[in-house]
Amino acid sequence: MKFSAQAGFKEANDIHILIQRRESGGIIIDLESPVMRQFGRDIQRSIRETAERICGLENIYIKAIDGGALDYTIRARVETAVKRLNGGESNGDA
Amino acid sequence: MEMLRRSMLFVPGNNPNMIQNAMVYGADSIILDLEDSVSAGEKDSARIFVRNAIEKLNFLGAEVVVRINTLAGAEGRMDLGEIVIAGLDAIVLPKASVKEVKLLSNSLAEAEMEKGLAAGSIKILPLVETAQGIIDLVEIVRSSQRIAGVMLGGEDLTAELGVRRTTQGEEILYARSLLALSCRAAGVDAIDTPFTDIRDYDGLLKDTRKAKGLGLTGKAAIHPNQIESIHNALAPEEEEISYSKRVLAAMEEAEKEGLGVVALDNKMIDAPVVARAQKVIKMAELSGLLLQGVWG
Numbered sequence: 001m002k003f004s005a006q007a008g009f010k011e012a013n014d015i016h017i018l019i020q021r022r023e024s025g026g027i028i029i030d031l032e033s034p035v036m037r038q039f040g041r042d043i044q045r046s047i048r049e050t051a052e053r054i055c056g057l058e059n060i061y062i063k064a065i066d067g068g069a070l071d072y073t074i075r076a077r078v079e080t081a082v083k084r085l086n087g088g089e090s091n092g093d094a
Numbered sequence: 095m096e097m098l099r100r101s102m103l104f105v106p107g108n109n110p111n112m113i114q115n116a117m118v119y120g121a122d123s124i125i126l127d128l129e130d131s132v133s134a135g136e137k138d139s140a141r142i143f144v145r146n147a148i149e150k151l152n153f154l155g156a157e158v159v160v161r162i163n164t165l166a167g168a169e170g171r172m173d174l175g176e177i178v179i180a181g182l183d184a185i186v187l188p189k190a191s192v193k194e195v196k197l198l199s200n201s202l203a204e205a206e207m208e209k210g211l212a213a214g215s216i217k218i219l220p221l222v223e224t225a226q227g228i229i230d231l232v233e234i235v236r237s238s239q240r241i242a243g244v245m246l247g248g249e250d251l252t253a254e255l256g257v258r259r260t261t262q263g264e265e266i267l268y269a270r271s272l273l274a275l276s277c278r279a280a281g282v283d284a285i286d287t288p289f290t291d292i293r294d295y296d297g298l299l300k301d302t303r304k305a306k307g308l309g310l311t312g313k314a315a316i317h318p319n320q321i322e323s324i325h326n327a328l329a330p331e332e333e334e335i336s337y338s339k340r341v342l343a344a345m346e347e348a349e350k351e352g353l354g355v356v357a358l359d360n361k362m363i364d365a366p367v368v369a370r371a372q373k374v375i376k377m378a379e380l381s382g383l384l385l386q387g388v389w390g
Binding site for chain 1: 110139143
């Protein structure tokens with residue numbers, strides 16, 4: 001079982017997602033974004049919704065470094081990271 | 095409306111920055127690439143990203159195309175599993191063979207049914223880029239009803255042949271000519287290989303004119319700055335437009351008078367001539383030549 005996985009890039013219009021398993025504590029999201037004040041809550045909601053929908057894990061830590069990604073990109077990168085964590089693909093091991 | 099494919103712009107499939115801006119340059123088709131421009135370790139990420147992009151982005155009327163990985167490997171099949179959704183217009187199939195076009199066609203039929211998409215709605219654009227592919231071109235073009243055009247891949251082909259790729263393009267003359275003939279006979283688009291020097295606009299213009307002169311109808315682009323030159327090179331010339339207008343006027347006149355046979359300048363006008371004239375006028379309109387009254 002993988003402990004962590006990542007997806008996306010620290011580039012403009014993209015978002016880098018690092019996801020780690022935890023024993024407890026629910027879903028914790030640590031977000032850095034240039035548009036934190038304007039869209040921080042929306043970005044966190046997209047990350048949380050996607051992680052819950054795809055993952056089914058209750059306790060995870062997600063570190064997200066945003067470069068101004070649009071919502072469809074955020075959701076794609078979280079989905080990829082979660083799928084990599086769940087071992088669907090062998091790519092992007094962290 | 096029938097889709098025009100003068101320019102088909104390749105965009106790396108895992109790059110949000112490029113994909114979000116790809117539609118503003120006026121390309122007729124945008125090809126979201128999952129193959130050569132995506133590294134092996136990012137294939138999984140790219141196909142999820144491209145699926146979301148198709149779902150959420152407004153491509154401003156451009157045809158939405160995805161180049162999948164070859165169906166000979168697992169990646170190509172996984173690509174199909176993600177990206178066949180509403181909003182996808184066509185798939186570019188690399189290293190195309192008759193067998194793989196048929197395989198893709200059947201997979202698309204199943205996916206369309208499963209996902210509630212109109213049967214036959216997703217088109218196939220085989221990318222012919224191997225020596226065997228060129229030999230089999232005539233068969234490939236007719237291997238599925240979904241084929242809307244065939245694209246030539248000059249780089250891979252010349253690499254396989256072990257010959258140098260030149261700006262003059264003599265080494266791909268036979269492939270281009272065969273592509274033009276096969277596609278014309280089947281009534282589909284013949285799309286030329288990209289011109290790889292993205293700063294040589296004059297070379298691109300000449301190369302595209304050469305392709306047009308051989309009967310090719312469109313060209314792949316690998317940089318947004320190539321689109322304008324491609325459109326300019328493929329735009330009908332003044333003489334073509336005025337002749338086409340006269341053909342259509344003569345045809346209309348004959349229809350009014352109930353004549354079965356029409357002549358213009360002592361030459362008979364038949365259905366292919368009329369069809370060609372209609373296409374020229376449409377190309378002229380799309381190139382902005384008639385709207386602006388340049389040669390109106």
